[in-house]
Amino acid sequence: MNRRFALLIGLGALLAGRIAYAQEATIGYAGLPSKSTGESNTGIQIADGVLLHAGFGVEAGYDTNVFYSPTNTIGSSIFRFMPYAELTNATRTGPVSRELSFDVHAGVQYRHYGNSVVSNAGYADAWNPNAGLSLSLGGAQFGLGIADVFARVEEAPYANNVGTGGVPPTGVGIERNNNQASIEGRWSPGGGRLTTILRFTNMVNIYDQNSLQSYAFANAMTNTLMLDVAWKWLPKTAIFLNVSQSFVDYLNDAAATMNQLASSYPLYVTTGLRGLLTEKTAAVLTLGYVNAFYSDGTSTSGFLGSTYLDLAFTVRPTQLSRVAVGYRHDFINAVISNFAYEETVYASYVQQIAGRLALDLSGRYAYLSYQGETGDPTQQGRVDNYFQIGATLDYFLRNWAYLGVGYSLLDNRSNKPNDEYLKQQVFARLGVTY
């Protein structure tokens, strides 16, 4: 993969806000990276087979709607700075061993709003740390992988419900801690045509209990067991069967019940095709059965409610460009009711120009229909039409340093006027990813 594309679609966008992933494309504004691109010709070799990557990103710009308000919007200058460090066992010539690979990284994002109205409300500064590690063992037939990712995100709250004059009261920020650990075993007997992956994932999602508007009632632990069997009928194309069973438990049952949230046991049984359709076109075509199995209240039902559909296409018209489009029909676990049906379409276009410029354009539309009882009766029957656009244009001074500009748009059109907002951000940015 081209290094600049890798940089643009890397994992580093974790803290940039609402990012959706479509196969290998990042939808929405691609923020500052929090880890290196995985290239072996950067980094400092600190021991045999151990490379230290380090970098930072700086963004400065303007946010038109800090508090996601439908009216009385508060705009502010915004500044973000994110240093990071990463250790891998890659060498200058590639991975040191196919049998063992590891990656450990940590970073922190500092965000500052310059408007005094924002700072007086107590939301000027935020520290968002993140860390992760991954370890992979094994050979061609058997393999074991362990991974853990942690992120804390502190965001300015919504002003629509509890604020006055477009400014929420002090100390009601959305502070979220998320940790996800996973372990998987891989088995590919014979020549590797048949691949089986058994993966267990544990995710803990904790909101800080800091105010009336806290989402702490939705604190939850999700355990997921997944079995994926894929048969490659071509070297880069496979048909698969995937079975996934999750267990979603709210950690504070009383608060969750009061807000109409119930534990659930989502089951997915899907099949389809993954891989290349042609040399330039890759696809993920998935169709299957889904049932949320909520323990109380409304659950997924009917033909559409029991159907999962994911169609994703990635086309590389040239070696310097990539187009991704997709559609997904699914449901998501929600915090204002048990769940919402979600219809999503998205598109992404990445183009490298003259070997130095990298352009990334993407957009997404999501239709969210919240189902069942809501904790707040005024939210009953809520339907959101969520639009998201992201654009970046970066000039690479070196393969590890770039200057660029970025634009982000978040627009929510809802049948609940209080929940509508339009938020735009523009940035000038500088990044070093050595």
Add this chain to the structure above:
Amino acid sequence: MVKTKLLLATIFMGGTVFAQGPAPEAPPAPGSPPGNQAGSSVDLSVKQRPTLTPADMVNQSKEYFTGMGGVVKRIQTLQDQAKREKDIIRLNCVTDKLVQARVNVNIAEQSMATMQESIARNDEGEQTHEFTRLTIVNQKVTVLGAEAENCIGEDLSFVGATRVDVEVDPNIPQYDPTQPGSPFIDITRPPSASPID
């Protein structure tokens, strides 16, 4: 009828007699010198006396040296070419020819020196001997040059170890797109809510 047959037989017999040449001479007795053969006009001895003058020999030898120098240069060119092409088989062959050619040139130089000395001494036998040596060496160098040229064909007859070259379209991604995606951490901003406490 009888007369006719007799006439024909007489004609044939007469013809046969006339067609025969003179009878061969009896071989000389063992030990008798050739010159003593009465009536012998054929000289069957090997000529030891050169037909070239000493000056001609020297000039001819110089031409030999010019030719041999050209052959050695040509083999060196072939050697450099083989080095550039990293053709080890051909390089070994050409180098072998070059070494042999140089040894022969050295021999020729020695013969040339000896011949010039013998000319100075007016030693006709020595002159002839060294000139003959030079001629033979020159022929050997010429043959080596031809063999060096033929080294080109040796790599064609050498198949070598089987090698499989796989060309992958650069558009094809290096990662395995058939694998399920890794779980990603969900930090999507939650929708606005007015929770009940």
